Amino acid sequence: MATDQDMYAGSSDTSEGRVFTVTGQDWDQIVEGLAEEADERVVVNMGPQHPSTHGVLRLILELEGETVTEARCGIGYLHTGIEKNMEYRSWVQGTTFVTRMDYLSPFFNEATYCLGVERLLDIEDQIPEKASVMRVLLMELNRISSHLVAIATGGMEIGALTVMTIGFRERELVLDLFELITGLRMNHAFIRPGGVAQDLPPGALDEIRGFIALMKKRLPEYAALCNANPIFKARLEGVGHLELDGVLALGITGPVLRSTGYGWDLRKTEPYCGYEDYDFDVQTWDTADSYGRFRIRLNEMWESLKIVEQAADRLAGLEGAPVMVADKKIAWPSQLAIGSDGMGNSLDHIRHIMGESMEGLIHHFKLVTEGFRVPPGQAYVPIESPRGELGAHIVSDGGTRPFRVHYRDPSFTNLQGTSVMSEGGMVADVIVAIASIDPVMGGVDR
Amino acid sequence: MSEGQKDVVPEPKPPEQPAVEQSPENVPAPPGEVTAVGARTGMFGASGTPDTSGYGGLVAPIVFPGPAQRPYGGWFDEVADALEGHLGHVVIHRGELTLHVQRDQLLHVAQTLRDDPRLRFELCSGVSGVHYPDDAGRELHAVYHLLSMTHNRRVRVEVSVPDGDAHIPSLVGIYPTTDWHERETYDMFGIVFDGHPALTRILMPDDWPGHPQRKDYPLGGIPVEYKGGTIPPPDQRRSYN
Numbered sequence: 001m002a003t004d005q006d007m008y009a010g011s012s013d014t015s016e017g018r019v020f021t022v023t024g025q026d027w028d029q030i031v032e033g034l035a036e037e038a039d040e041r042v043v044v045n046m047g048p049q050h051p052s053t054h055g056v057l058r059l060i061l062e063l064e065g066e067t068v069t070e071a072r073c074g075i076g077y078l079h080t081g082i083e084k085n086m087e088y089r090s091w092v093q094g095t096t097f098v099t100r101m102d103y104l105s106p107f108f109n110e111a112t113y114c115l116g117v118e119r120l121l122d123i124e125d126q127i128p129e130k131a132s133v134m135r136v137l138l139m140e141l142n143r144i145s146s147h148l149v150a151i152a153t154g155g156m157e158i159g160a161l162t163v164m165t166i167g168f169r170e171r172e173l174v175l176d177l178f179e180l181i182t183g184l185r186m187n188h189a190f191i192r193p194g195g196v197a198q199d200l201p202p203g204a205l206d207e208i209r210g211f212i213a214l215m216k217k218r219l220p221e222y223a224a225l226c227n228a229n230p231i232f233k234a235r236l237e238g239v240g241h242l243e244l245d246g247v248l249a250l251g252i253t254g255p256v257l258r259s260t261g262y263g264w265d266l267r268k269t270e271p272y273c274g275y276e277d278y279d280f281d282v283q284t285w286d287t288a289d290s291y292g293r294f295r296i297r298l299n300e301m302w303e304s305l306k307i308v309e310q311a312a313d314r315l316a317g318l319e320g321a322p323v324m325v326a327d328k329k330i331a332w333p334s335q336l337a338i339g340s341d342g343m344g345n346s347l348d349h350i351r352h353i354m355g356e357s358m359e360g361l362i363h364h365f366k367l368v369t370e371g372f373r374v375p376p377g378q379a380y381v382p383i384e385s386p387r388g389e390l391g392a393h394i395v396s397d398g399g400t401r402p403f404r405v406h407y408r409d410p411s412f413t414n415l416q417g418t419s420v421m422s423e424g425g426m427v428a429d430v431i432v433a434i435a436s437i438d439p440v441m442g443g444v445d446r
Numbered sequence: 447m448s449e450g451q452k453d454v455v456p457e458p459k460p461p462e463q464p465a466v467e468q469s470p471e472n473v474p475a476p477p478g479e480v481t482a483v484g485a486r487t488g489m490f491g492a493s494g495t496p497d498t499s500g501y502g503g504l505v506a507p508i509v510f511p512g513p514a515q516r517p518y519g520g521w522f523d524e525v526a527d528a529l530e531g532h533l534g535h536v537v538i539h540r541g542e543l544t545l546h547v548q549r550d551q552l553l554h555v556a557q558t559l560r561d562d563p564r565l566r567f568e569l570c571s572g573v574s575g576v577h578y579p580d581d582a583g584r585e586l587h588a589v590y591h592l593l594s595m596t597h598n599r600r601v602r603v604e605v606s607v608p609d610g611d612a613h614i615p616s617l618v619g620i621y622p623t624t625d626w627h628e629r630e631t632y633d634m635f636g637i638v639f640d641g642h643p644a645l646t647r648i649l650m651p652d653d654w655p656g657h658p659q660r661k662d663y664p665l666g667g668i669p670v671e672y673k674g675g676t677i678p679p680p681d682q683r684r685s686y687n
Contacts, residue, residue: 084659087665119541251622252623377510377539393589395576403576404577408572412627413571
């Protein structure tokens with residue numbers, strides 16, 4: 001085979017018309033091949049591919065020249081049957097599954113699930129204050145890391161590699177905090193029905209304060225790099241335009257909704273986890289385009305930083321307070337501790353159940369093997385994830401396992417906006433429009 | 447059947463009537479009509495291993511929250527007034543309002559919920575399917591969560607259809623956002639949304655057999671060997687339900 005031939009590229013005739021496979025610098029083949037039938041439509045299949053951390057998405061574009069006349073998404077490549085699997089595990093084990101759905105915002109997945117389970121258990125009033133504050137702290141740190149990835153990968157997709165490298169640099173700092181607090185960078189399963197899994201480790205508040213101070217220096221770098229950058233603005237302004245009526249009809253929430261000027265944020269309108277006690281502003285923009293969504297994400301990181309600061313101050317006054325509901329029939333009994341050979345079962349807890357308390361042993365055994373029962377009924381407690389309204393529809397039949405859990409994932413719903421945002425625009429703007437939606441396919445496909 | 451097998455104690459079966467009606471003094475019935483879908487037997491719900499607790503014959507019906515009685519209180523009554531005559535029973539549980547609607551009323555109810563200035567439920571959060579195999583005649587449920595941004599209220603609309611005739615009118619004309627959600631519910635439960643512009647599978651491959659989220663669809667999985675022991679797949683492990 002000659003080296004100038006690409007074994008993966010070429011063209012073939014099918015009943016649907018001529019099919020070209022394009023792998024790189026060989027678009028001229030298409031131009032030559034279509035020379036005699038240039039007036040016909042060209043359907044371009046983009047993917048299924050893994051465009052940075054968004055996940056595997058397939059786009060089917062119908063082109064006329066460089067203009068997109070129709071755009072459709074093909075999804076399902078990351079479907080792993082998480083909702084089905086949860087029906088075969090206990091309620092607490094469910095958190096380890098939901099955290100893997102939208103992998104860029106694991107704490108939000110856990111929080112909406114646990115809030116729903118707590119509503120069915122009717123223990124919403126009994127969640128300790130410290131658990132709620134820790135949830136808020138983790139969720140807002142998570143919002144920062146998620147928005148950083150949205151900006152970083154969005155920048156990378158239009159060739160702004162510096163934005164990508166600094167975005168991931170700061171995200172790593174947030175993941176370090178997660179690792180310190182929960183033991184894991186991702187897939188934490190840290191927020192549990194009834195509270196959170198562990199208390200804050202010693203020194204965590206100092207680390208968080210150091211992070212806040214650092215971010216206050218670093219966030220202006222993004223503004224300096226991008227806000228008035230003529231190339232950046234030229235690529236983003238007016239692209240992916242969608243007004244309020246279209247956004248509402250398509251059920252789109254989050255930064256895309258707020259970029260139309262409507263300040264809808266569930267943290268303000270339906271406060272959960274005590275968000276009404278924090279001082280922050282809902283960020284809006286009025287251009288309804290990709291540039292506005294970028295600016296909203298940038299501003300929201302500042303607001304999240306404000307909330308993290310307030311949560312850290314509150315946590316300083318809550319040292320030693322419980323982080324799990326007092327009801328021993330629900331609270332996860334087991335605790336972890338760092339021993340000489342790494343993280344493992346807390347020796348204090350083992351001593352307690354094996355030597356001191358028969359009742360403690362029974363509770364441990366029952367909760368770990370059987371789990372608790374949740375009264376029959378259904379609940380839906382949506383929260384404001386970085387991408388919009390995230391809610392878990394939870395149905396219990398009174399058993400120790402979820403009867404049905406369905407996630408209303410904002411990425412899934414928002415991705416429906418791809419068609420209206422990119423049809424009539426240039427093919428290069430499709431990438432920008434989708435990046436401005438910030439879909440995470442793990443959440444879309446579940 | 448051979449003679450010898452007659453002496454075998456039969457497996458405890460759910461009674462013809464729910465146990466609530468048999469012994470009303472023992473189980474506090476929620477207000478209104480009791481919606482029992484199936485029953486749970488034994489003390490621990492373990493199956494496959496003998497229950498030596500002495501409570502193996504217990505039968506407890508699975509009772510979902512029953513219909514609420516008027517007045518519901520607050521804005522719940524406003525919604526019910528605006529939809530008078532088009533609603534099935536109304537359930538209020540843990541502060542959430544659920545409107546059960548017949549499928550032939552769904553389009554009218556959804557249109558009213560969206561357009562009536564007293565209601566204004568502008569945003570549909572999507573469709574979630576639930577399969578209740580023991581709820582005879584209404585096995586498949588489609589659950590819509592609606593949000594009124596004007597009044598900051600939420601309502602849940604639930605439509606149930608029999609397994610043999612799983613057709614529900616599509617809401618795409620009223621809430622275009624349900625496009626993908628209805629495709630997902632079709633994909634996972636086999637509910638056909640009549641009037642949907644392109645009701646195809648969305649998450650599973652186009653040629654996939656069956657609808658995976660139904661309760662009669664097996665989870666699948668293989669036993670895993672580890673250090674000489676064998677761990678069965680999740681749906682075959684000992685469970686307490």
